[in-house]
Amino acid sequence: MKGLTRGQVAKATNMNIETIRYYERRGLISDPPRNNVGYRMYPQEVIQDIELIKRAQDLGFMLEEIKDLLAASKGDKEFHSQEMLGFASGKIKEMEKKIRDLNEMKLLKLKAVIRQKRYNYKPHTPNHVAENILNRAFQEEYKPMExxxxxxxxxxxxxxxxxxxxxxxxxxxxxxxxxxxxxxxxxxxxxxxxxxxxxxxxxxxxxxxxxxxxxxxxxxxxxxxxxxxxxxxxxxxxxxxxxxxxxxxxxxxxxxxxxxxxxxxxxxxxxxxxxxxxxxxxxxxxxxxxxxxxx
Missing domain, CATH: 3.30.420.10 (Ribonuclease H-like superfamily/Ribonuclease H)
Known part of the structure; x- marks a missing residue:
């Protein structure tokens, strides 16, 4: 069976294995079949899918939106640039509306009581960083300790x-x-x-x-x-x-x-x-x- 192991996919996409496992559990990429020695073997196309997921996350897309992007991208080589641009445009319009609402609150001297001042912390050089795997998927239902x-x-x-x-x-x-x-x-x-x-x-x-x-x-x-x-x-x-x-x-x-x-x-x-x-x-x-x- 030809294909890529999980480690090879992680190396090719500059991702860690934990992130790829999470993508599988959230249904962003399919859990592939195993070869005769028990290794999961991914098709070459999974690299393009992961790159699309990363680009969508950078633009702030939610989990269900990314699933829609992946489904629509199958078999359409021009999709990545055109559809991403369309989705991004929608996101920008949403953000512009939020900014307008905030400006109106300032003019009317309205203030959200529940929000408190953010504190300024000293910058530091991190030893270890991780991907934003969760990606604000707060609309999903999760089991305890998940x-x-x-x-x-x-x-x-x-x-x-x-x-x-x-x-x-x-x-x-x-x-x-x-x-x-x-x-x-x-x-x-x-x-x-x-x-x-x-x-x-x-x-x-x-x-x-x-x-x-x-x-x-x-x-x-x-x-x-x-x-x-x-x-x-x-x-x-x-x-x-x-x-x-x-x-x-x-x-x-x-x-x-x-x-x-x-x-x-x-x-x-x-x-x-x-x-x-x-x-x-x-x-x-x-x-x-x-x-x-x-x-």
Missing amino acids: VLLTDVTELPYGNNSKAYLSAILDYGVQKIIAFKLSHHNNNALVRDTFSQIENQLIPNKTLIHSDRGFQYTSHFFREYISRNDVIHSMSRVGKCIDNGPMESFWGILKSEMPQLEAYDTFEELNDALQSYIEFYNMERVPLSMGLRIPA
Whole structure:
């Protein structure tokens, strides 16, 4: 049986094997047959498909749109440039409308209460980076422990003091499954957070999506990913929307958790976080659920 092994496809497309596996599970490329010694053998055309997927992701296409692109591209050599241009044009029009809406909000002096100021962090040189495999496929339905989103934010307390909160959101069940508050924003904070769920991870299936913060590009986190044989996905540079639901949780927490600045001590803040996250997981009713109560 002629064809390419998964390793050869990864090398030819400059992708890692974890990304190709994820494309298969999401139905972007077909799971190929095996040869007589058990290796999956991909047709040569898969390289063109992966290049199309990468270009579509760079333009911000969602998962279902990419599937439509792939389906329409079969047998049409001119499709790649013409159809990509058409889709991109539609995306640009959507973005222009959003910009107009934001400008109108500024003129009317309207402000979204739930959105908080973004903090400026010092740039760093990453040790390890990953593709944006998740690609904002937030409209999909996921099983528990299939897609995990994570991030770190800072919270004020006392007299100009700051604490750092690391959390993991299981997108399939819409619950915070691990969190840790610390005096320091460092690798130990993320390590202690992820140690809480290590025995729940599903090898070759769990996808962890993060931004490109120094903890997630570090040697220690890469070793964690490899040791547990899970998939790492990263947001594009400067694109916090790629981790939208996690950013949304921070906004909800900071607007609903009463009087963040009123906590005098680290311990008071930590106790309040414990109570709020328990409420968020067990009692809070998101708008997307209507009047249904979380299980």
